[in-house]
Amino acid sequence: MQLHMKIFVPGTIILAVFCFGYLVVILCQRARNCFGYLVVILCQRARKNQSDFRLAPKNGDLFSIWNFDGKIAYEDIIEATEDFDIKYCIGTGTYGSVYRAQLPSGKVVALKKLHHWEAEEPALFKSFSNEVRMLSEIRHRNIVKLHGFCLHKRCMFLVYEYKERGSLFSVLSNDTEAAELDWTKRVHIIEGLAHALSYMHQNCTIPILHRNVTTSNILLNSEMVASLSDFGTARLLFPNSSNRTMLAGTRGYIAPELPYTMSPTKKCDVYSFGVVALEIIMGRHPGELFSLVATSSLMSTKSSLGLHIMLKDVLDPRLSPPRIQPVASSVVMLATLALACLRSIPKSRPTMEHVSKELLNRRPKLPKPLHEISIQELMNQEM
Numbered sequence: 001m002q003l004h005m006k007i008f009v010p011g012t013i014i015l016a017v018f019c020f021g022y023l024v025v026i027l028c029q030r031a032r033n034c035f036g037y038l039v040v041i042l043c044q045r046a047r048k049n050q051s052d053f054r055l056a057p058k059n060g061d062l063f064s065i066w067n068f069d070g071k072i073a074y075e076d077i078i079e080a081t082e083d084f085d086i087k088y089c090i091g092t093g094t095y096g097s098v099y100r101a102q103l104p105s106g107k108v109v110a111l112k113k114l115h116h117w118e119a120e121e122p123a124l125f126k127s128f129s130n131e132v133r134m135l136s137e138i139r140h141r142n143i144v145k146l147h148g149f150c151l152h153k154r155c156m157f158l159v160y161e162y163k164e165r166g167s168l169f170s171v172l173s174n175d176t177e178a179a180e181l182d183w184t185k186r187v188h189i190i191e192g193l194a195h196a197l198s199y200m201h202q203n204c205t206i207p208i209l210h211r212n213v214t215t216s217n218i219l220l221n222s223e224m225v226a227s228l229s230d231f232g233t234a235r236l237l238f239p240n241s242s243n244r245t246m247l248a249g250t251r252g253y254i255a256p257e258l259p260y261t262m263s264p265t266k267k268c269d270v271y272s273f274g275v276v277a278l279e280i281i282m283g284r285h286p287g288e289l290f291s292l293v294a295t296s297s298l299m300s301t302k303s304s305l306g307l308h309i310m311l312k313d314v315l316d317p318r319l320s321p322p323r324i325q326p327v328a329s330s331v332v333m334l335a336t337l338a339l340a341c342l343r344s345i346p347k348s349r350p351t352m353e354h355v356s357k358e359l360l361n362r363r364p365k366l367p368k369p370l371h372e373i374s375i376q377e378l379m380n381q382e383m
């Protein structure tokens with residue numbers, strides 16, 4: 001018994017000391033780890049703050065990303081496009097090439113990489129970023145969303161919402177795709193455009209002119225819903241462009257007074273809208289038809305040109321004429337509004353707000369069948 005205790009007591013003490021020591025070591029490690037975690041978290045925070053900046057020089061180069069929900073990072077974009085590999089390029093415009101990029105989140109965006117960018121000038125950069133911020137605050141179903149931009153070294157790109165079906169121009173030029181655009185879809189496209197332009201003219205803090213409304217600048221999503229694109233690209237790049245050479249739109253869509261007055265107005269956008277609306281109805285650029293229309297609207301006598309063109313003869317021949325009442329009356333109403341927008345005297349054109357409101361009203365029943373209606377009759381309507 002005595003001997004047992006003599007061995008047991010020191011044994012337990014030694015064991016206890018060992019256990020305590022071990023515990024202390026483990027606790028210390030834990031603590032160190034915890035401390036380490038804390039440091040890492042703080043570093044991450046700081047890094048996060050750094051990547052969230054608006055305008056900060058990095059290694060002497062301007063680097064900035066201004067984005068919608070903090071989920072777009074420059075590295076993601078470079079990875080998604082394999083550093084702007086040509087195989088992701090979906091189009092080229094005047095100011096840059098457009099790339100399709102799928103971000104790690106699965107979201108697909110369109111990137112417009114600008115060709116020329118002399119960003120070293122801070123004043124220009126400031127006005128540019130203000131402009132982007134203003135445009136990216138526009139939320140309208142029929143205006144392509146601008147998520148933000150990224151400026152890195154000498155490479156500059158804008159991040160847009162991606163539109164699967166590409167431009168209306170390309171859809172209308174392809175017989176298969178044009179046939180897919182039935183009358184109901186076309187009516188919705190024109191209505192959407194009218195609402196978008198009215199919104200830009202009336203509801204923005206500073207009214208915004210598009211200046212270049214064409215079928216190429218209208219993009220379609222997978223459901224064939226239209227959005228106006230290129231809103232203010234010219235404005236973004238040339239903030240104070242009272243510069244005359246910058247004012248040109250696209251031939252065939254420019255209001256007749258613009259080459260003389262040289263100052264774009266809301267009524268110039270209204271004219272271009274009229275061209276686009278007719279183009280959607282006709283399936284091709286209205287060309288000679290609207291030059292006839294323009295000249296005849298200058299004449300005081302209504303029958304002077306004897307415009308005996310029938311509406312049914314100018315409708316897109318790839319679709320059968322609209323027969324159901326609400327669709328047929330919508331087409332007639334849109335044609336009437338489009339012709340009013342093409343009047344050569346700017347003052348006599350309706351405003352986009354008027355067009356947009358008109359389109360929200362219920363369609364009146366057609367007084368006679370669509371195939372008996374002439375262009376001349378539509379032009380004589382008050383709008």
Ligand SMILES: Nc1ncnc2c1ncn2[C@@H]1O[C@H](COP(=O)(O)OP(=O)(O)OP(=O)(O)O)[C@@H](O)[C@H]1O
Nearest residue numbers: 090091092093094098110160161162163166167230
């Ligand atoms: N957001 C987008 N989603 C899908 N495709 C797009 C998008 N933006 C542009 N594209 C495609 O890229 C092409 C070129 O577009 P971009 O806007 O750069 O040029 P543009 O409209 O022809 O000319 P500009 O820029 O001079 O008006 C378009 O025709 C369209 O097919």
Ligand SMILES: *[C@@H]1O[C@H](CO)[C@@H](O)[C@H](O)[C@H]1NC(C)=O
Nearest residue numbers: 042044045046047048049050
């Ligand atoms: C990060 O930025 C926010 C404000 O933008 C600030 O309150 C916070 O202290 C910053 N965090 C660190 C770790 O700098």
Ligand SMILES: *[C@@H]1O[C@H](CO)[C@@H](O)[C@H](O)[C@H]1NC(C)=O
Nearest residue numbers: 123124125127128238239240
């Ligand atoms: C544009 O014009 C405004 C005033 O009209 C001026 O404050 C601004 O600095 C100009 N921006 C550039 C880039 O010239």
Ligand SMILES: *[C@@H]1O[C@H](CO)[C@@H](O)[C@H](O)[C@H]1NC(C)=O
Nearest residue numbers: 170171173174175176177178
């Ligand atoms: C027209 O569109 C269809 C379907 O999208 C496509 O398969 C076809 O190649 C296109 N035709 C032309 C000439 O581009």
Ligand SMILES: *[C@@H]1O[C@H](CO)[C@@H](O)[C@H](O)[C@H]1NC(C)=O
Nearest residue numbers: 198199201202203204353357
């Ligand atoms: C836009 O402004 C007009 C008045 O100018 C107003 O009647 C209309 O409701 C506004 N629309 C939107 C979507 O805010």
Ligand SMILES: *[C@@H]1O[C@H](CO)[C@@H](O)[C@H](O)[C@H]1NC(C)=O
Nearest residue numbers: 238240241242243244245246
């Ligand atoms: C207008 O633009 C042209 C060409 O881009 C340029 O040469 C000219 O100096 C500009 N004029 C003004 C007043 O900014």
Ligand SMILES: *[C@@H]1O[C@H](CO)[C@@H](O)[C@H](O)[C@H]1NC(C)=O
Nearest residue numbers: 094212216217234248249250
């Ligand atoms: C207008 O849009 C067309 C088609 O997208 C483009 O080719 C042209 O360069 C644009 N013009 C201006 C002045 O932005």
